Amino acid sequence: MSLLDDYAQISGNDVIAHLQQLAAPFHGARVVHVNSTRVGGGVAEILTKMIPLMQELGINASWEVITGESQFYECTKGMHNTLQGNQIHLSDKLLGVYERTNAENAEALRESLTEADFVFIHDPQPAALLQHFPNRKGKWIWRCHIDASHPYRPVWKYLRKFIVPYDASIFSLAAFAHELPHPIYLIPPSIDPLSDKNIELEPGAVRQVYEKYTLDPERPLILQVSRFDRFKDPIGVIEAYQLAKKYLPSLQLVLAGGEATDDPEGGVVLGEVQEAAYGDPDINILLLPSDAHLEINALQRAADIVLQKSIREGFGLTVTEAMWKGKPVIGGDVGGIRLQVINHHTGFLASTPEGAALRIRYLLYQPAKIREMGEKARVFVRDNFLITRHLREYLALMVALLY
Numbered sequence: 001m002s003l004l005d006d007y008a009q010i011s012g013n014d015v016i017a018h019l020q021q022l023a024a025p026f027h028g029a030r031v032v033h034v035n036s037t038r039v040g041g042g043v044a045e046i047l048t049k050m051i052p053l054m055q056e057l058g059i060n061a062s063w064e065v066i067t068g069e070s071q072f073y074e075c076t077k078g079m080h081n082t083l084q085g086n087q088i089h090l091s092d093k094l095l096g097v098y099e100r101t102n103a104e105n106a107e108a109l110r111e112s113l114t115e116a117d118f119v120f121i122h123d124p125q126p127a128a129l130l131q132h133f134p135n136r137k138g139k140w141i142w143r144c145h146i147d148a149s150h151p152y153r154p155v156w157k158y159l160r161k162f163i164v165p166y167d168a169s170i171f172s173l174a175a176f177a178h179e180l181p182h183p184i185y186l187i188p189p190s191i192d193p194l195s196d197k198n199i200e201l202e203p204g205a206v207r208q209v210y211e212k213y214t215l216d217p218e219r220p221l222i223l224q225v226s227r228f229d230r231f232k233d234p235i236g237v238i239e240a241y242q243l244a245k246k247y248l249p250s251l252q253l254v255l256a257g258g259e260a261t262d263d264p265e266g267g268v269v270l271g272e273v274q275e276a277a278y279g280d281p282d283i284n285i286l287l288l289p290s291d292a293h294l295e296i297n298a299l300q301r302a303a304d305i306v307l308q309k310s311i312r313e314g315f316g317l318t319v320t321e322a323m324w325k326g327k328p329v330i331g332g333d334v335g336g337i338r339l340q341v342i343n344h345h346t347g348f349l350a351s352t353p354e355g356a357a358l359r360i361r362y363l364l365y366q367p368a369k370i371r372e373m374g375e376k377a378r379v380f381v382r383d384n385f386l387i388t389r390h391l392r393e394y395l396a397l398m399v400a401l402l403y
């Protein structure tokens with residue numbers, strides 16, 4: 001059986017036939033995706049699966065990763081934070097490193113990007129590559145994954161000049177889109193139901209994570225999976241847990257995270273989280289390696305409720321992953337979480353630790369509600385947020401750019 005047959009089992013034959021039809025004009029076409037990390041975070045997660053699926057459809061798809069020194073990541077993390085609303089001044093020196101790193105990577109990627117028929121540039125890190133390709137052959141698309149609804153103006157103004165010459169931009173939802181002199185597409189991300197992160201597991205695999213992390217399967221478990229990043233509000237999760245635990249003393253919390261190679265702030269935030277959790281043996285902070293997909297899958301299945309209490313969120317693949325496993329998600333009332341968590345139906349939106357604690361208590365007192373919401377959540381993801389829908393929209397965009 002081919003990979004496409006496997007997807008047909010989940011999404012249906014019609015969906016696959018439609019993909020094949022849309023991909024037909026692109027047999028042999030060179031499509032290059034560019035981002036700044038191969039592991040960690042949602043973009044890497046998506047590209048790991050999107051590239052093979054494009055290849056399976058006959059497209060000559062590849063993935064390039066730009067690299068830089070530590071100051072480059074310091075600058076791009078600053079851009080990420082400012083696009084999500086933080087007011088931080090980025091010095092001329094750091095911006096100089098940003099531009100120089102893009103120029104160096106442009107040389108390293110010269111052949112592949114000059115010849116490509118389509119180039120998808122993900123997020124701000126590689127956005128300044130385009131200016132180094134005056135003789136480019138193909139269409140270039142800037143794909144913004146972050147919540148850029150309220151950017152810090154000086155940084156957006158600086159970045160915008162690199163983005164203007166692109167042939168199109170993609171944002172995950174309308175609230176993030178900006179006026180640009182080229183077509184704007186709204187395409188939410190997706191998960192791959194066949195990846196290790198999301199495939200069905202034997203009950204033994206879930207038992208194993210309980211044992212490995214000395215969690216008690218008889219007691220309620222809430223979970224947040226996230227990089228240690230303040231936008232993910234791990235401290236707010238601990239506060240929500242502490243408030244709920246006053247009424248549910250047997251409650252257990254797992255905060256599972258790892259590092260992304262392009263995120264230099266993780267260590268500091270992890271320290272803050274450890275301090276906030278200090279002294280409570282029922283708070284489990286797990287530092288997982290970047291390839292712990294099966295383990296995260298098992299943890300998401302082990303949890304009764306999954307939290308994603310972000311205060312800014314481009315999309316939140318962790319939300320999609322949990323919903324696909326039939327879990328109600330209590331998510332921050334922001335960005336892409338709003339697209340997925342339909343309040344009171346597929347989960348709850350909560351803006352404060354108090355609000356999240358209230359919903360934790362509500363659900364844990366009513367297991368039938370957990371099942372009902374979880375089932376709605378699973379169907380919602382099947383219908384809207386699987387990789388097959390995502391790829392269909394990329395292909396439709398590519399068709400549109402041909403004319």
Ligand code: UDP
Nearest residue numbers: 041042043045226227256257258316317318
């Ligand atoms: N993830 C992981 N290990 C971790 C933390 C996160 O594999 O320790 C994965 C998570 O399962 C999800 C992705 O990284 O697939 C995070 O994507 P999301 O959109 O939730 O957030 P981002 O990190 O891109 O802001």
